[in-house]
Amino acid sequence: MKKIICLIALLILSACTHQHESQVTTPNTEIKLITSKENHIAYKLFVSLPEGYNSKGHHSYRENYTVLYLLDPDVEFAMAENIARTMVNYDTIEPFIIVGVGYQDQNLSKMDSKTFWDRWTQNRARDYIPIQVRQGKEDFEGGDHEYKGLSSITGGSAKFKDFIEKELVPYIDSSYRTSKERALAGHSQAGLFATWMMLNHPSIFEKYIILSPSLWVENGQMIKQSIKLQSSSTITAYFAVGSMEHDNNRSMVDEVKLFYSDLPKSKNFKSKLEIIDDENHVSMVPASLTKGFKYLFGK
DSSP states (O other): OOOHHHHHHHHHHHHHTTOOOSSOOEEEEEEEEOOOOOTEEEEEEEEEEEEETTTSSTTOOOOEEEEEEEEOOHHHHHHHHHHHHHHHTSSSSSOOOOEEETTOOOOOTOHHHHHHHHHHHHHHHHOOOOSSOOOHHHHHHTTTTTTTTTTGOOOOOHHHHHHIIIIIIIHHHHSSSSEEEEEEEETTTTHHHHHHHHHHHHOOOSSSEESSSTTHHHHGOOOOGGGGSSSTTEEOOOEEEETTOOSSSSSSHHHHHHHTTOOOOOTTTEEEEEETTTTOOOHHHHHHHHHHHHHHHOO
Protein backbone atom coordinates (compact mmCIF):
# COMPACT_ATOMS: atom_id res chain seq x y z
CA MET A 1 0.00 0.00 0.00
CA LYS A 2 2.83 2.40 0.87
CA LYS A 3 4.39 1.77 -2.54
CA ILE A 4 1.06 2.59 -4.27
CA ILE A 5 0.69 5.82 -2.26
CA CYS A 6 4.25 6.83 -3.07
CA LEU A 7 3.69 6.09 -6.75
CA ILE A 8 0.51 8.19 -6.82
CA ALA A 9 2.32 11.04 -5.06
CA LEU A 10 5.13 10.92 -7.59
CA LEU A 11 2.66 10.98 -10.49
CA ILE A 12 0.86 14.00 -9.01
CA LEU A 13 4.17 15.79 -8.40
CA SER A 14 5.30 15.02 -11.93
CA ALA A 15 2.07 16.36 -13.40
CA CYS A 16 2.36 19.57 -11.37
CA THR A 17 5.98 20.02 -12.29
CA HIS A 18 5.35 19.80 -16.03
CA GLN A 19 2.37 22.15 -16.23
CA HIS A 20 3.29 25.28 -18.15
CA GLU A 21 1.87 28.23 -20.02
CA SER A 22 1.95 28.19 -23.82
CA GLN A 23 4.43 31.07 -23.96
CA VAL A 24 6.11 33.78 -21.93
CA THR A 25 4.03 36.95 -21.63
CA THR A 26 5.07 40.47 -20.67
CA PRO A 27 2.89 42.27 -18.08
CA ASN A 28 1.08 45.51 -18.96
CA THR A 29 1.31 44.92 -22.71
CA GLU A 30 -1.26 44.39 -25.42
CA ILE A 31 -1.59 43.98 -29.17
CA LYS A 32 -3.76 46.23 -31.33
CA LEU A 33 -4.49 45.75 -35.03
CA ILE A 34 -5.04 48.59 -37.47
CA THR A 35 -5.16 48.76 -41.27
CA SER A 36 -4.07 52.01 -42.86
CA LYS A 37 -6.30 53.91 -45.23
CA GLU A 38 -3.20 55.76 -46.48
CA ASN A 39 -1.18 52.81 -47.80
CA HIS A 40 -3.55 49.88 -47.16
CA ILE A 41 -0.96 48.07 -45.02
CA ALA A 42 -2.16 45.99 -42.06
CA TYR A 43 -0.13 47.05 -39.02
CA LYS A 44 0.25 45.34 -35.65
CA LEU A 45 0.80 47.60 -32.65
CA PHE A 46 2.82 46.40 -29.66
CA VAL A 47 1.67 48.55 -26.72
CA SER A 48 3.36 48.76 -23.32
CA LEU A 49 1.81 50.76 -20.48
CA PRO A 50 3.70 51.79 -17.32
CA GLU A 51 3.07 49.51 -14.33
CA GLY A 52 1.10 52.19 -12.52
CA TYR A 53 -0.98 53.31 -15.49
CA ASN A 54 -4.25 52.22 -13.81
CA SER A 55 -3.13 52.62 -10.17
CA LYS A 56 -3.29 56.05 -8.56
CA GLY A 57 -0.65 56.26 -5.87
CA HIS A 58 1.78 54.03 -7.76
CA HIS A 59 5.16 55.69 -8.33
CA SER A 60 4.71 55.46 -12.11
CA TYR A 61 1.13 56.78 -12.22
CA ARG A 62 0.69 59.98 -14.21
CA GLU A 63 -2.39 61.81 -15.48
CA ASN A 64 -0.87 61.55 -18.95
CA TYR A 65 2.23 60.11 -20.60
CA THR A 66 4.70 60.78 -23.38
CA VAL A 67 4.43 58.15 -26.12
CA LEU A 68 7.52 56.54 -27.64
CA TYR A 69 6.82 55.15 -31.10
CA LEU A 70 9.24 52.27 -31.66
CA LEU A 71 10.04 50.82 -35.09
CA ASP A 72 11.10 47.18 -35.66
CA PRO A 73 9.12 45.98 -32.60
CA ASP A 74 9.40 42.30 -33.57
CA VAL A 75 13.05 42.43 -32.59
CA GLU A 76 13.21 45.42 -30.23
CA PHE A 77 9.90 45.81 -28.36
CA ALA A 78 10.52 43.27 -25.57
CA MET A 79 14.03 44.61 -25.03
CA ALA A 80 12.93 48.26 -24.98
CA GLU A 81 9.99 47.52 -22.68
CA ASN A 82 12.20 45.65 -20.20
CA ILE A 83 14.85 48.39 -20.16
CA ALA A 84 12.25 51.14 -19.70
CA ARG A 85 10.38 49.29 -16.93
CA THR A 86 13.61 48.59 -15.03
CA MET A 87 14.80 52.20 -15.32
CA VAL A 88 11.41 53.52 -14.16
CA ASN A 89 11.38 51.15 -11.18
CA TYR A 90 14.83 52.35 -10.18
CA ASP A 91 13.61 55.95 -10.50
CA THR A 92 16.10 56.77 -13.27
CA ILE A 93 13.62 57.99 -15.89
CA GLU A 94 10.05 59.23 -16.18
CA PRO A 95 7.50 56.58 -17.23
CA PHE A 96 6.17 56.59 -20.80
CA ILE A 97 3.98 54.55 -23.12
CA ILE A 98 5.68 52.47 -25.82
CA VAL A 99 3.91 51.81 -29.12
CA GLY A 100 5.77 49.43 -31.40
CA VAL A 101 4.68 49.74 -35.03
CA GLY A 102 4.84 46.26 -36.57
CA TYR A 103 3.10 44.28 -39.31
CA GLN A 104 0.30 41.74 -39.33
CA ASP A 105 1.84 39.69 -42.14
CA GLN A 106 4.99 38.80 -40.18
CA ASN A 107 4.78 36.56 -37.13
CA LEU A 108 7.69 34.33 -36.21
CA SER A 109 5.47 32.11 -34.05
CA LYS A 110 3.21 31.29 -36.99
CA MET A 111 5.60 31.02 -39.94
CA ASP A 112 8.99 29.63 -40.77
CA SER A 113 12.04 31.76 -40.15
CA LYS A 114 12.86 32.47 -43.81
CA THR A 115 9.33 33.66 -44.60
CA PHE A 116 9.34 35.93 -41.55
CA TRP A 117 12.68 37.58 -42.34
CA ASP A 118 11.81 37.95 -46.03
CA ARG A 119 8.61 39.82 -45.16
CA TRP A 120 10.43 41.82 -42.46
CA THR A 121 13.00 42.92 -45.05
CA GLN A 122 10.35 43.88 -47.60
CA ASN A 123 8.19 45.80 -45.12
CA ARG A 124 11.20 47.77 -43.92
CA ALA A 125 12.37 48.59 -47.45
CA ARG A 126 8.92 49.93 -48.36
CA ASP A 127 8.22 51.97 -45.21
CA TYR A 128 11.66 52.96 -43.89
CA ILE A 129 13.54 53.95 -47.04
CA PRO A 130 12.35 57.46 -48.05
CA ILE A 131 14.49 57.50 -51.19
CA GLN A 132 13.76 55.52 -54.33
CA VAL A 133 16.94 53.45 -54.60
CA ARG A 134 18.40 53.59 -58.10
CA GLN A 135 22.09 54.47 -58.23
CA GLY A 136 22.82 52.48 -55.09
CA LYS A 137 20.80 49.45 -56.18
CA GLU A 138 23.68 46.97 -56.20
CA ASP A 139 24.81 48.00 -52.73
CA PHE A 140 21.26 47.96 -51.32
CA GLU A 141 20.39 44.53 -52.70
CA GLY A 142 23.72 42.92 -51.75
CA GLY A 143 24.69 41.22 -48.53
CA ASP A 144 24.23 37.65 -47.36
CA HIS A 145 20.67 37.23 -48.63
CA GLU A 146 21.03 38.91 -52.03
CA TYR A 147 17.54 40.43 -52.14
CA LYS A 148 17.22 41.04 -55.86
CA GLY A 149 14.47 43.50 -56.74
CA LEU A 150 14.24 44.91 -53.22
CA SER A 151 15.15 48.41 -54.38
CA SER A 152 12.02 48.54 -56.54
CA ILE A 153 9.74 48.73 -53.48
CA THR A 154 11.67 51.49 -51.69
CA GLY A 155 10.45 55.07 -51.40
CA GLY A 156 7.19 54.49 -49.50
CA SER A 157 8.08 56.55 -46.44
CA ALA A 158 5.75 59.43 -47.33
CA LYS A 159 2.71 57.15 -47.12
CA PHE A 160 4.04 55.58 -43.91
CA LYS A 161 4.45 59.09 -42.50
CA ASP A 162 0.88 59.93 -43.44
CA PHE A 163 -0.34 56.78 -41.69
CA ILE A 164 1.54 57.73 -38.52
CA GLU A 165 0.42 61.36 -38.54
CA LYS A 166 -3.18 61.04 -39.71
CA GLU A 167 -4.22 57.64 -38.36
CA LEU A 168 -1.87 56.14 -35.78
CA VAL A 169 -1.21 59.17 -33.55
CA PRO A 170 -4.93 60.15 -33.34
CA TYR A 171 -5.81 56.52 -32.56
CA ILE A 172 -3.26 56.28 -29.74
CA ASP A 173 -4.20 59.70 -28.35
CA SER A 174 -7.87 58.68 -28.22
CA SER A 175 -7.13 55.26 -26.70
CA TYR A 176 -4.68 56.19 -23.93
CA ARG A 177 -3.89 59.08 -21.57
CA THR A 178 -1.21 60.76 -23.65
CA SER A 179 0.51 64.07 -23.03
CA LYS A 180 0.68 64.94 -26.74
CA GLU A 181 4.49 64.81 -26.49
CA ARG A 182 5.82 62.14 -28.83
CA ALA A 183 9.15 60.42 -29.44
CA LEU A 184 10.35 58.24 -32.31
CA ALA A 185 13.00 55.52 -32.02
CA GLY A 186 14.60 53.64 -34.89
CA HIS A 187 17.69 51.53 -35.58
CA SER A 188 19.46 50.90 -38.91
CA GLN A 189 16.94 51.41 -41.76
CA ALA A 190 14.40 52.51 -39.14
CA GLY A 191 17.04 55.00 -37.99
CA LEU A 192 17.18 56.36 -41.53
CA PHE A 193 13.42 56.86 -41.47
CA ALA A 194 13.62 58.61 -38.10
CA THR A 195 16.34 60.89 -39.50
CA TRP A 196 14.20 61.71 -42.52
CA MET A 197 11.23 62.48 -40.27
CA MET A 198 13.31 64.81 -38.11
CA LEU A 199 14.59 66.73 -41.14
CA ASN A 200 11.43 66.90 -43.19
CA HIS A 201 8.50 66.61 -40.75
CA PRO A 202 9.77 67.88 -37.39
CA SER A 203 6.33 68.87 -36.10
CA ILE A 204 5.16 65.27 -35.62
CA PHE A 205 7.73 64.23 -32.99
CA GLU A 206 9.57 66.33 -30.44
CA LYS A 207 12.10 63.66 -29.40
CA TYR A 208 14.20 61.12 -31.30
CA ILE A 209 16.41 58.12 -30.62
CA ILE A 210 18.37 57.47 -33.82
CA LEU A 211 20.66 54.42 -33.68
CA SER A 212 23.13 53.45 -36.41
CA PRO A 213 21.02 55.01 -39.19
CA SER A 214 21.56 53.60 -42.68
CA LEU A 215 22.82 56.91 -44.04
CA TRP A 216 24.76 55.03 -46.74
CA VAL A 217 21.57 54.24 -48.72
CA GLU A 218 21.58 55.63 -52.26
CA ASN A 219 25.24 56.63 -52.07
CA GLY A 220 24.83 58.54 -48.82
CA GLN A 221 22.24 60.97 -50.12
CA MET A 222 20.81 61.64 -46.65
CA ILE A 223 24.18 62.65 -45.19
CA LYS A 224 24.11 65.81 -47.28
CA GLN A 225 20.65 66.82 -46.07
CA SER A 226 21.40 67.57 -42.40
CA ILE A 227 21.33 71.32 -43.12
CA LYS A 228 17.60 70.97 -43.89
CA LEU A 229 16.76 70.83 -40.19
CA GLN A 230 14.63 73.84 -39.35
CA SER A 231 16.24 75.97 -36.66
CA SER A 232 12.82 76.93 -35.33
CA SER A 233 11.93 73.31 -34.53
CA THR A 234 12.13 72.35 -30.85
CA ILE A 235 13.79 68.95 -30.87
CA THR A 236 15.70 66.68 -28.51
CA ALA A 237 17.64 63.96 -30.31
CA TYR A 238 19.95 61.17 -29.19
CA PHE A 239 22.27 59.61 -31.78
CA ALA A 240 24.47 56.54 -31.32
CA VAL A 241 26.59 54.18 -33.40
CA GLY A 242 28.79 51.22 -32.47
CA SER A 243 32.56 51.77 -32.65
CA MET A 244 32.94 48.55 -34.65
CA GLU A 245 30.50 49.55 -37.41
CA HIS A 246 32.97 49.75 -40.26
CA ASP A 247 34.46 47.53 -42.93
CA ASN A 248 36.59 47.91 -46.07
CA ASN A 249 33.72 49.60 -47.94
CA ARG A 250 32.35 52.11 -45.42
CA SER A 251 32.42 53.43 -41.90
CA MET A 252 29.03 54.08 -40.38
CA VAL A 253 30.86 55.81 -37.54
CA ASP A 254 32.32 58.38 -39.94
CA GLU A 255 28.99 58.79 -41.75
CA VAL A 256 27.07 59.50 -38.54
CA LYS A 257 29.79 61.88 -37.31
CA LEU A 258 29.72 63.81 -40.60
CA PHE A 259 25.93 64.05 -40.60
CA TYR A 260 25.85 65.12 -36.96
CA SER A 261 28.56 67.76 -37.39
CA ASP A 262 26.56 69.51 -40.10
CA LEU A 263 23.33 69.76 -38.12
CA PRO A 264 22.42 73.40 -37.46
CA LYS A 265 23.40 74.72 -34.04
CA SER A 266 20.32 76.19 -32.39
CA LYS A 267 19.02 76.78 -28.87
CA ASN A 268 15.92 74.82 -29.89
CA PHE A 269 17.89 71.76 -30.94
CA LYS A 270 19.26 69.71 -28.04
CA SER A 271 21.27 66.68 -29.13
CA LYS A 272 23.92 64.17 -28.20
CA LEU A 273 26.03 61.71 -30.21
CA GLU A 274 27.71 58.74 -28.57
CA ILE A 275 30.06 56.15 -30.04
CA ILE A 276 29.39 52.90 -28.18
CA ASP A 277 32.77 51.25 -27.54
CA ASP A 278 33.40 47.64 -28.61
CA GLU A 279 29.93 47.17 -30.09
CA ASN A 280 28.80 46.31 -33.62
CA HIS A 281 25.64 47.14 -35.57
CA VAL A 282 23.49 44.74 -33.53
CA SER A 283 25.13 44.59 -30.11
CA MET A 284 25.03 48.37 -29.73
CA VAL A 285 21.22 48.45 -29.45
CA PRO A 286 20.64 47.54 -25.75
CA ALA A 287 23.25 49.98 -24.46
CA SER A 288 22.07 52.72 -26.82
CA LEU A 289 18.40 52.35 -25.87
CA THR A 290 19.38 52.61 -22.21
CA LYS A 291 21.44 55.75 -22.84
CA GLY A 292 18.78 57.18 -25.15
CA PHE A 293 16.01 56.68 -22.60
CA LYS A 294 18.09 58.41 -19.97
CA TYR A 295 18.85 61.35 -22.29
CA LEU A 296 15.25 61.84 -23.38
CA PHE A 297 13.34 60.89 -20.23
CA GLY A 298 15.91 61.07 -17.44
CA LYS A 299 15.12 62.71 -14.11
